[in-house]
Amino acid sequence: MKIRLARLTATALWVTAVGAGLGGCSNSGASTVPQVVAAAYPFTFVAEQVGRDFIEVRNLTSPGVEPHDVELPPQQLADLSDADLIIVEGGFQPAVDDGLEQIAPTGEVIDVAEIVTLQNAVSNTDTLDPHIWLDPQRMAVVTEVVADRVASLTPEHVGEIRANARRLIEALEQLDAAYTTGLAECARRTFVTSHAAFGYLASRYNLEMVSVSGLDPTLEPSPAEQAAIADTVTREGVTTIFTETLVSPAVAETIADETGARVRTLDPIEGLTEESSDETYLTLMRDNLAALREANGCS
Ligand SMILES: [Zn+2]
Known part of the structure; x- marks a missing residue:
């Protein structure tokens, strides 16, 4: 200490010394x-x-x-x-x-x-x-x-x-x-994501998250888990399987193929990609809200 x-x-x-003595001309x-x-x-x-x-x-x-x-x-x-x-x-x-x-x-x-x-x-x-x-x-x-x-x-x-x-x-x-207003009135409250990054968002705005790979983005679901997710998608009428920018979309795409759902991006904002370097936390959160509203039929 x-x-x-x-x-x-x-x-x-x-x-302070630099500020007082040298003004703004420090190049180091x-x-x-x-x-x-x-x-x-x-x-x-x-x-x-x-x-x-x-x-x-x-x-x-x-x-x-x-x-x-x-x-x-x-x-x-x-x-x-x-x-x-x-x-x-x-x-x-x-x-x-x-x-x-x-x-x-x-x-x-x-x-x-x-x-x-x-x-x-x-x-x-x-x-x-x-x-x-x-x-x-x-x-x-x-x-x-x-x-x-x-x-x-x-x-x-x-x-x-x-x-x-x-x-x-x-x-x-x-x-x-x-988020509160945009997700208040929706046809569905369940959304399917790649890894389980959206738990706080789901609790805050009263949504139900189903994740393909759990908390660790590198884990893949067993065939039985994958089948259970596909069942949920069909039962709840889920329209969209969300993938993310920094992990492989392969399993999500397979589930989407099986169920007829589309694939869209929901960014867990854990890091920027080279392509998203103009984005910020705030713009990505706005994009995520738009994607969730569209997927879940929110008015
Ligand atoms: Zn994560």
Whole structure:
């Protein structure tokens, strides 16, 4: 703790000195602003929205990589150990949990699993579901905590950080309202997804999620499980089997073929792909709402 406080003070003094003495003409760039490392895209998004130009944010999960099974090469472990602030969610990415234990970081660690209420996975009631970012209300809680910590790293920009956080929280509140209204009146409440990422979204907006592969995107269902999903699709009149951007659609496509359902994308927003790099958490959540409304016949 003593080391951490000393480090924070030194960072704050250095930033203040640069601000007072050199104005905006520092070209060494990265080293003058607090370094934030986030373990996956949704937390990177929050940190960037809140900190803007006053911090530098690195995402441990590269674009196109499925973050559940991310692996951390030595350079990324070094980033973790040098970071002023680290945002992770314990239990979501085993390699990140292990990495943090190995390096004992000097910067502060926000564990998202400790600041929002977790619920059990729909597909496996013994396991906590990590996909909290698909609930805008939980994302607002994460935003508040991240803003507090970022403000303490950049004391001279507290006002701007608070204003950025307020803007993001307002956008999340509008998103939550759009989901509540948009999914209120639907012909069906069951939706079928690739992996079980949408449990928080389903509970928040009173939908029923059936997943092809459970919590782990790399697991494939047994033939019996696959047949049970196909039965549900037929029985409930499900029109659409949702696939996602970072895992193979093969099993979902097979079920769609068997049942006559169509295949569409519902993005679990665990990471951006190269093609979706212009999108943000907020635009992808809007796309997901439109896809759910169409699939479930919502008015
Ligand atoms: Zn997932």
